[in-house]
Amino acid sequence: MGIRDIIEGKRQWRAHLDRVKALPPDYQIVYKEMQRYLFKVGPVDLSDGHLLAGIVDFFDEGVAAGKGVLELIGTDVAAFCDDLIKDSRTYADIYQESISGKPGTAER
Structure with a gap:
């Protein structure tokens, strides 16, 4: 990763914010x-x-439709987030695999 990539990444993050x-x-x-x-x-x-x-993007659509944020996601933010990432691999998954001794991981 070069300096230009870092600068572009920061630029994109600031635009996101x-x-x-x-x-x-x-x-x-x-x-x-x-x-x-x-x-x-x-x-x-x-x-x-x-x-x-x-x-x-999802929130922008909700604002344009005149809906409140809780109408979009419900009252349990964590459950909504969990649903978003249910098929994604997490660092917790990687850790669990490393301590369980599954094939391809180092045993302790």
Whole structure:
């Protein structure tokens, strides 16, 4: 990864944050909670940025339709996030595999 890639990545992240800041306050609060949860749970492919950008797109559609954020996702933010990443591999999965001694992993 070169310096240009780093600069472009920062530019894309700042543009993403600008989109989040343009959302209504209740959407921003829920987005930040979702982001915090997803960073903690750690889906492996979170760093590519498609999941978070997709959430903002989904929220933009909700705002355009005049819906409240809880109408879109329900009252359980964690359950909504879990549903989003149910088919994604997480760092917790990788850890569990490493300690279970499955083939291809180092035994302790």
